[in-house]
Amino acid sequence: MLPWILGRGLGIAGYLSLFGLTAFGLWLRHPWRIRVSKPAPETVLRVHAVLAPLTLVLIVGHVIALVLDRYAGVGWLGAVAPGGSSYRPLAVALGTLSLYFGAIVGATAALAGRWGRLPWLPVHRLASLAFVAVWLHGILAGSDTKVMLPIYIVTGALTLAGWMTRRLAKPSLTPHRERPAAADRTDVPMLTAGRR
Amino acid sequence: MTVREQRLDDEAPVALAIDMIRCDGHGICAWLFPDRITLDRWGFPLVDRSPVAHEDRNRAMRAVRACPRAALIANTVPAARTGATVQP
Numbered sequence: 001m002l003p004w005i006l007g008r009g010l011g012i013a014g015y016l017s018l019f020g021l022t023a024f025g026l027w028l029r030h031p032w033r034i035r036v037s038k039p040a041p042e043t044v045l046r047v048h049a050v051l052a053p054l055t056l057v058l059i060v061g062h063v064i065a066l067v068l069d070r071y072a073g074v075g076w077l078g079a080v081a082p083g084g085s086s087y088r089p090l091a092v093a094l095g096t097l098s099l100y101f102g103a104i105v106g107a108t109a110a111l112a113g114r115w116g117r118l119p120w121l122p123v124h125r126l127a128s129l130a131f132v133a134v135w136l137h138g139i140l141a142g143s144d145t146k147v148m149l150p151i152y153i154v155t156g157a158l159t160l161a162g163w164m165t166r167r168l169a170k171p172s173l174t175p176h177r178e179r180p181a182a183a184d185r186t187d188v189p190m191l192t193a194g195r196r
Numbered sequence: 197m198t199v200r201e202q203r204l205d206d207e208a209p210v211a212l213a214i215d216m217i218r219c220d221g222h223g224i225c226a227w228l229f230p231d232r233i234t235l236d237r238w239g240f241p242l243v244d245r246s247p248v249a250h251e252d253r254n255r256a257m258r259a260v261r262a263c264p265r266a267a268l269i270a271n272t273v274p275a276a277r278t279g280a281t282v283q284p
Contacts, residue, residue, distance in 0.1 A: 037237050041237070042235050112261075120262070121222070
């Protein structure tokens with residue numbers, strides 16, 4: 001019973017951490033961020049970066065706990081190979097795929113700039129797909145989904161709203177008027193040689 | 197010499213600059229090199245334009261390479277500005 005409780009708890013904690021990670025990531029470049037000064041962009045960036053390894057640890061713990069649970073019907077094969085689980089193969093496969101997507105997204109961001117111009121940003125957009133897969137995994141794989149459903153609905157709706165408004169919203173002009181032109185800023189060196 | 201894609205001399209002292217037209221405010225430069233790059237309240241970088249210390253050069257170049265819009269630029273600095281002596 002303990003591995004199942006541990007696996008379920010770590011899974012929920014991992015999902016909430018992933019929600020925070022996604023929300024802070026969306027807010028980093030959201031057009032509406034210029035309307036509010038708090039939290040500061042550097043804080044948002046740091047929280048986003050710190051939540052990434054936390055989410056990974058929680059999710060890996062979730063997988064290990066459920067693999068070790070003899071009654072869960074997942075096993076090592078089900079955990080690593082999509083469709084290899086005897087318990088709800090599709091739902092577990094979504095979780096496995098989302099872990100792979102998340103690992104690729106996290107690894108490319110962590111290695112950005114280390115070896116040449118690694119195109120981490122296009123890969124980072126897979127994070128949306130990973131979140132959708134995790135959301136579906138949570139709803140379809142959880143044996144207590146009815147209890148958790150309000151959490152999934154609220155977090156899913158908030159993430160969808162954040163994603164859509166980030167794509168569709170236009171930034172408010174008022175804060176931009178306050179923003180000094182780059183040419184007037186002593187703290188931002190203008191490009192000189194690059195456009196010769 | 198300004199560098200976006202081409203390789204810099206490994207030993208050449210550099211100073212950072214930002215192309216504000218290209219910059220999209222992703223902020224990864226400030227994450228990778230917070231000693232010299234901070235973010236303003238809109239999430240755009242504020243870059244310290246003084247020459248980068250030799251021991252920080254690799255971190256600066258990593259931030260340059262990591263910028264997805266290639267907006268962070270490393271300019272080589274003439275030896276006279278860094279105070280380094282030039283061997284004949």
